[in-house]
Amino acid sequence: MPVLVAVVLVVAGCAAAATRLRVAAPVLLVVVGALAGLVPGVPLVEVEPDWVLLGVLPPLLYSAAVAMPATSFRRELRTISGLSVTLVVVSSLLLGLFFSAALGLDLGWAVALGAIVSPTDAVATAIARRAGVPARVLTLLEGESLLNDATALVLLRSAVAGAGAAVSVGAVALDFVLAVAFAVVIGVVVGRTMLAVRARVADPTVTTLLSFTVPFLAALPAEAVDASGLVAAVVAGLVTGHRAPRVLTPRDRVSDALSWRTVELALEGAVFLVMGLQLEALVVDVRAQHGSLHLVLGVAAVGLALTVAVRAAYVVLLLRSARRRVRHSAERSAWLDEVEQRVERRVQHLPADGDTRAVRRVERFRARVRQARHDLDYVLDERLGPREGVVIVWAGMRGAISLAAAQTLPASTPDRPVLVLVAFTLAGGSLLLQGLTLPALARRLARPATADDRASRTRARMHALLDEVAAREGQDAPRVQVLRAQRTALLDALEEGALDPDAVGHALDVLDAEESGLELRGEGLRTS
Structure with missing residues (x-):
């Protein structure tokens, strides 16, 4: 001992x-x-x-x-x-x-x-x-x-x-x-x-x-x-x-x-x-x-x-x-633009009361396209x-x-x-x-300048997403409900590759700490 x-x-x-x-x-x-x-x-x-x-x-x-x-x-x-x-x-x-x-x-x-x-x-x-x-x-x-x-x-x-x-x-x-x-x-x-x-x-x-x-x-x-x-x-x-x-x-x-x-x-x-x-x-x-x-x-x-x-x-x-991958990604970017345009035209022609399964399939495909786009941006x-x-x-x-x-x-x-x-x-x-x-x-x-610029853009996109979610939930929504909606939005964006993982991780830590504090003070919502 x-x-x-x-x-x-x-x-x-x-x-x-x-x-x-x-x-x-x-x-x-x-x-x-x-x-x-x-x-x-x-x-x-x-x-x-x-x-x-x-x-x-x-x-x-x-x-x-x-x-x-x-x-x-x-x-x-x-x-x-x-x-x-x-x-x-x-x-x-x-x-x-x-x-x-x-x-x-x-x-x-x-x-x-x-x-x-x-x-x-x-x-x-x-x-x-x-x-x-x-x-x-x-x-x-x-x-x-x-x-x-x-x-x-x-x-x-x-x-x-x-x-x-x-x-x-x-x-x-x-x-x-x-x-x-x-x-x-x-x-x-x-x-x-x-x-x-x-x-x-x-x-x-x-x-x-x-x-x-x-x-x-x-x-x-x-x-x-x-x-x-x-x-x-x-x-x-x-x-x-x-x-x-x-x-x-x-x-x-x-x-x-x-x-x-x-x-x-x-x-x-x-x-x-x-x-x-x-x-x-x-x-x-x-x-x-x-x-x-x-x-x-x-x-x-x-x-x-x-x-x-x-x-x-x-x-x-x-x-x-890695250099070959960059060249390939640059070439693929133009092709992906065409794919995105075709998908958006397909979405516009979907009837408002159409087959929900078809809508879900299109949404899943749009998510995969967005993920591919973010992956290309990451490589470039x-x-x-x-x-x-x-x-x-x-x-x-x-x-x-x-x-x-x-x-x-x-x-x-x-x-x-x-x-x-x-x-x-x-x-x-x-x-x-x-x-x-x-x-x-x-x-x-x-390369400090490049890293700082990229971090600034990431923070701006993340704060814009959080503000958008908060506005969608409304000013009268309970704070815990807003925090949970913001967490879900961040996780969805992270899975698509739209945001930097380190920045999202830090934001999730902040959201977790705030929600934990609310729960400890008895202000949290009861989960079923």
């Missing part, structure tokens, strides 16, 4: 100090942990890898997925899939070839090490957000960090199996597809079911308590059928984040937001602190076996450079694809150029998942302490080097 209290106090202290020092809290926690590990009398901290992979990562990824706007994820699904699957696979193979040559490992074990250090850490998103990078870059970084952990762990499992027996590429690919497919199904079922259950609970405290079970209800069954528990937790989070504003009460959502923020801080902080504390033990093990750290440091340094180089090469291809307005590409490359830092994955290596792994220390050194070096320099780089490459 004293150790747990000490960890919580250190995490809280570092989080507060990080804000003043303008550095990411995980970076500070790793440094503090490493220094604390050198102090005589500090106990050796050993954490079971399964506790991290099944006890810590599912709630962290679930929480991040809940906060991920579904519209942004849908728009960038292809790019996110490339970063979280294709890039991880390519990085794992190329790093595996290097580790095999540098450490004299069998290719299977070398690829396993490559898979361990291939996924990026979500801490980059928090750093980039504070530095004011464009919303589209944040979406890519968030989406990548949600899914690439699962890709790396499936590759790691296959590589370890292949180190002892012949495993075909087809078998690995099939294993990955099945693991993801089953995980998606389980995540959707758990997410929708738990939302339905929580919607029937009147107490916000109980509702939030139930939300803490969702990532585990998704991850544990998925792991039991050899699917990806992390993907299941992510999918459950995406479903929850998309549907919760229409299903849960404002008091439920306010309670969830505050509670999950605290959980995130505690879990993520503890993981990075433990990373630092374990450094001394790893160094002692490697020195006892090899007498020197030169090989480990050299391999980790070259491996880190290789990860950045591979990521840079992939981002160059990504930017070329939020362009990815060299500046954004540099930020995406440098934000690909490694973190806690690499150390947790390294510790899942079997005890029979050749030179296991060396592999674990290489993973730690590479991940820790990446976190310190890239984490400390990313804010300055992002600010230097930012």
Whole structure:
């Protein structure tokens, strides 16, 4: 118990100090942990890898997925899939070839090490957000960090199996597809079911308590059928984040937001602190076996450079694809204009008392056309150029998942302490080097004028929509009724892609807080 209290106090202290020092809290926690590990009398901290992979990562990824706007994820699904699957696979193979040559490992074990250090850490998103990078870059970084952990762990499992027996590429690919497919199904079922259950609970405290079970209800069954528990937790989070504003009460959502923020801080902080504390033990093990750290440091340094180089090469291809998408969107815009005109002519010819089903079909089609128009505007307005590409490359830092994955290596792994220390050194070096320099780089490459103009236009459209809804409800309408109508209008506009997700999220928070206050004062309407 004293150790747990000490960890919580250190995490809280570092989080507060990080804000003043303008550095990411995980970076500070790793440094503090490493220094604390050198102090005589500090106990050796050993954490079971399964506790991290099944006890810590599912709630962290679930929480991040809940906060991920579904519209942004849908728009960038292809790019996110490339970063979280294709890039991880390519990085794992190329790093595996290097580790095999540098450490004299069998290719299977070398690829396993490559898979361990291939996924990026979500801490980059928090750093980039504070530095004011464009919303589209944040979406890519968030989406990548949600899914690439699962890709790396499936590759790691296959590589370890292949180190002892012949495993075909087809078998690995099939294993990955099945693991993801089953995980998606389980995540959707758990997410929708738990939302339905929580919607029937009147107490916000109980509702939030139930939300803490969702990532585990998704991850544990998925792991039991050899699917990806992390993907299941992510999918459950995406479903929850998309549907919760229409299903849960404002008091439920306010309670969830505050509670999950605290959980995130505690879990993520503890993981990075433990990373630092374990450094001394790893160094002692490697020195006892090899007498020197030169090989480990050299391999980790070259491996880190290789990860950045591979990521840079992939981002160059990504930017070329983004430019082609812009050209295609510009060409498609004219075609969409014609479609909109034909739809409007069709609407004008519908009889006033016509078939309601036909009217609904036309309205649904009009909504899809509007969504396509907003998607085109998004691609044309939020362009990815060299500046954004540099930020995406440098934000690909490694973190806690690499150390947790390294510790899942079997005890029979050749030179296991060396592999674990290489993973730690590479991940820790990446976190310190890239984490400390990313804010300055992002600010230097930012396009403030363009971002400010776009934000101003978004706020103007959103306020106009809110004013229109308030006027439609009338001055005599109860305030809660107006707030609910405004929330519905914002959610409808968000699903169509008409408004920026971050701006809508902030507006929804304001509406939730006001409605919760009215309900607490007894001025709310009774819901049936």
